[in-house]
Amino acid sequence: MANYQVNKTYQEINEKIKKGQAVVVTAEEIIDIVRRKGEAEAARTVDVVTTGTFSPMCSSGAIINFGHTKPPIKASKVWLNNVPAYAGLAAVDVYIGATEPTEDDPLNKVYPGEFKYGGGHVIQDLVAGKAVHLVAEAYGTDCYPNKRVEKDITLKGVVNAVLFNPRNCYQNYNCAVNLSNRTIYTYMGPLRPRAGNANFCTSGQLSPLFNDPYYRTIGIGTRIFLGGAVGYVCFPGTQHNPGKPRGENGVPLGPAGTLMVLGDLKKMSPRYLVGVSLLGYGCSLTVGMGIPIPMLNEDIAHYVAISDDQLLAPIVDYGHDYPAATGRILGQVSYAQLKSGKMNLDGQEIPTVPLSSLVRAREVAQLLKEWIEKGQFLLGEPVDMLPGSEEVHCVRTGSRDS
Template structure:
């Protein structure tokens, strides 16, 4: 028998959502509610807490199918706006990765990582209603005799467009600095010499997996906000690594859990799926992601009350042989310190800057909150939750 004072089910919460009676708050709003009333009373009062994050998530892309030609074709190589897509699937299916650079990008002629257009930008263009150039070649078979295809297409022309992101929503991440004597260019942005700046990338107290640190409610089938539409958690993300050091409240202090997510691109918006160019690194995709967390009991309620002051991350020197998988730590800082605009490293004041947008994270949490309150979004009970080991 459960020792919790409050025990709710997904079915009970969904019934309240259908009836328009569910109490929904954001991950920032729940902090004060738990502090004032305690986790048990908060779990009685509140049904769902909404989270949000908007940041570059490199392990992203989409399965695309733009329909057959006459005569038919089995594509061997595919380019969309001259960005190569992977065609080793069937007939006219392909997968376009967010970090794949355009082959005729003028910056492609300078040192590696200098690109200003890639797969992420193609996905944004499609969502913005733009037409793109689709080109494919094939070796020709009896049942698929065509050897070439070229046409202008839009998202509306696609038979299928499925955003499928193998690794999104990292549960915490490093704060990056550079202690060497020269500027370094990384996926965490440009880092000036001798800790001239510090970059971080997390929505902190709004971040989905930081509000459910042990994945009590998140797993296969969890319904989420994805790119402005409805998506699903479909598996643990690649590099899911929950067995890491954690604070007493369960928050990992190093990169930990990740999500594999999918959704119908035709429901999405270019407001929430944006191509990104990172100097010296290459192309990526900024993804808007929001996960609703049902307050099934007071344990989950307590987890969602985590604040930026209680969330710690490590400060890592990305100039110290980081490419050789060697890095040096300069201790820990809280997200409250990072969001203040400066931190102290070895007695020096270092300015901080986020790669993620707290403004858009809040907008995602608010949007998801309204969807649920209006009865437009029901919770998806996971078939299994993410692994904790």
């Protein structure tokens, strides 16, 4: 075990939280504190650092058990507000995925498609307390004779509703440009031709996994802020790839680690789970997530203090390279630069455009800070760590990390 000047345990920090004595700051506030006081002193004075992000996260969805009907049905096809939900589970369990469009959506037939309503919107409507129309079809069995059910469901009325997101919270992400000669519509937003704009999608120095680049505190069982309520990290996310190249400061230079998260949808808020329509791409869900980082020692202080000027995003051409999966990277740009509004690519000045709401990411980090200060939110010690950079066996994704 490393020899640290400061050694705190989860239990000690939780005791302080329970007494209302924990010192909690956000991942933006900590940067100055570490610069002023040094890592060890910062680790001594501060107990928890809260992070936040608020971005479209496509690999999201909800498990809903809509309750047994009379006569009972073993639903095999289910629609929620005419959005297909996966029903290949037990009788009345379904999974509604965020990117599923409405059954009769014109998609990209009229390009670029508007994708006005989909799974993400169903989730937001449920969380907002709205009634959602459910249609279930079945082939009928001796034990489940019912072949069709049609009813309105509400979040309150369903038996269970769990937000279960297989891949959220990417550690770093591409900065997207378009070097082709026509405007393209991507999950990274609209990209004007000849590098007319550069879009990015993380909260930078406030983003959870940027603050714990080696996953020393964020692991399986970590209690988090998810969609306005308490949630948990339940596993490494799909495509979790900690083996991606890292900078000298240890932070990945491209999309690397990811988190699988879940939480009780019934307690969440439509302010932090927003159904979105990405022109020409599809539907998705914007997820508000915040993760507390316990200040166990000065090493943790070192990593939470890494600021936007030291965090680099890879610049990727979505006009040609990304759809062709060439894996080519045009260069690196710092988040300080991206947040400034302008960046430089081969001598050309390009306006930068955020897709991730920093305003609301700050709100998430602040809210989580208040919960901890008030003693309402205790830290969860991971029961197992996420695979780190040394041990992962990641199947190549062909440089596609969406």
